Amino acid sequence: MIDVRLLRTQPDLVRNALQRRAKPEVLEQLDHAIRLDVRLRDIVTERDAARARINDLSKEVGALRREKKDAETLMSESRALGDREKALDEEYAQVEAVLRDVLLRIPNMPHPEVTDGTNSDDNVVARGPLQMPETFADHQRVPHWETGHALGILDSERAVKISGAMFTMQRGLGATLARALCQYALDRNADAFEEIRPPSLVSSATLTATGQLPKFADDAYNIGRDDLWCIPTAEAPLTSLHAGEILDESNLPVRLMAFSPCFRREAGSAGRDTRGMLRSHEFDKVEILALTTPESAPAMLEEFIERVTSTIASLGMPYRLLEICTGDLGQSHHRSIDVEVYAPGCDQWLEVSSISWFSDYQARRGDIRFRRDGKKGTEFVHTLNASALAVPRVWAAILENFRNADGSVTVPKALHPYMRGATLIPVPTATAR
RNA sequence: GGAACGAUGGCAGAGCGGACGAAUGCACCUGUCUUGAAAACAGGAGUGGGUUUACGCCUACCGGGGGUUCGAAUCCCUCUCGUUCCGCCA
Secondary structure: OOOHHHHHHOHHHHHHHHHOOOOHHHHHHHHHHHHHHHHHHHHHHHHHHHHHHHHHHHHHHHHHHHOOOOOHHHHHHHHHHHHHHHHHHHHHHHHHHHHHHHHHHOOOOOOOOOOOOOOHHHOEEEEOOOOOOOOOOHHHOOOHHHHHHHOOOEOHHHHHHHHOOOOOOEOHHHHHHHHHHHHHHHHHHOOOOEEEOOOOEEOHHHHHHHOOOOOOHHHOOEEHHHOEEEOOOOHHHHHHHHOOOEEEHHHOOEEEEEEEEEEOOOHHHOOOOOOOOOOOOEEEEEEEEEEEOHHHHHHHHHHHHHHHHHHHHHOOOOEEEEEOOOOOOOOOOOEEEEEEEEEOOOOEEEEEEEEEEOOOHHHHHHOOEEEOOOOOOOEEOEEEEEEEEEHHHHHHHHHHHOEOOOOOEEOOHHHHHHOOOOOEEOOOOOOOO
């Protein structure tokens, strides 16, 4: 949520920043919010004046009563004011609700350094592939779904039988590999992050704090009977962990990480990436997250980039960094860098992580504040997060990058400790099938 | 799912219709005293909103929402959460 005060005092600053997102309707929402805010303050001023008078009157009534004097004149004046106050209060609640809804739908202001652009075509490669092989061999040019099925470690058909389209299921060493990736990602960040095992079902308030609600309700699974939502990412419960709290500056930064399943309806992407593991309704991910002071957020962003890229690099696959342009930036995002891994089999750069800085946008929604040492008052924290590792796409990229000429897949060395001794996913023998 | 009880400031805990933003204790901050500390004494401390150049002033907040009243932490309704007992269960 953007700051109403900023919108009030420096509307042009906000307008210019949001203009860069290249979404005309946002500017209309902005003007709407400004009008509502003006109206709201008029109401508040009059309502508070009425309340002040009522408070004075009831004190006088109390005094008269003690002296056994008649107070009917004052009481009737107060009654009339009470009616007015009630009407104003109702109007306040109405206007406030609309204003809040409008504000919740206005996106965050992009960081000044974010490149201008209108859509994903304008994203810029911030760091090219550092280890792109000259060429890939033919045996690496096999899509992971073919390899996965041939090796008996991916069973899409039965996943569809059990749950429907866009669900996947790994088996045997494939399942072990998926879990190994999570285990590995957690261990790589355990030096600085507290591991959390959060709930996978959360309240509407929780999904509103991170920005999924109210605007993107169609993208998440809703359990209407209990008014709960399946988390689309551990970002949601982790960000809200300190919702409504005032933290001490000395406790910052708060660093959290979590393994969790992620549930996404993928409402707008029917028919896209239907094969294999590139897009599914449920997947596993390890998320890292930080709550920081505003001034230390840029350094944390750099640290996150370093952590994510070094993890990907340690698996030995070509990757690149993408600076997301203003037109492609998510609603809550102040700045985002995507990490993509190259998958030679399907010849695609796969987004395996998004490293994001939300400035105080989520903190304002979730009411996460901090108090500076020895100072009065509070400020909103900055939130940052990143996928330390998203399983399916990394899993897919491994099957393509490390496919051998005989059809087997070599397990990256970094994962060996988590594979129960397996260093290779072999081609099944005829009898084993 | 059923029943009973409960929810007050950082914590503990009073208040049960009128000067209550709220006693008291602990914790905290600032003075005085002390070489320093402790103790003692004095004082100060919450959050949001509106308004003001500013000091400040007004307003709201005793789990959430609604009601009664001139006036609600206090009375009534309702929801949520917690504790205990029963039921069910990994």
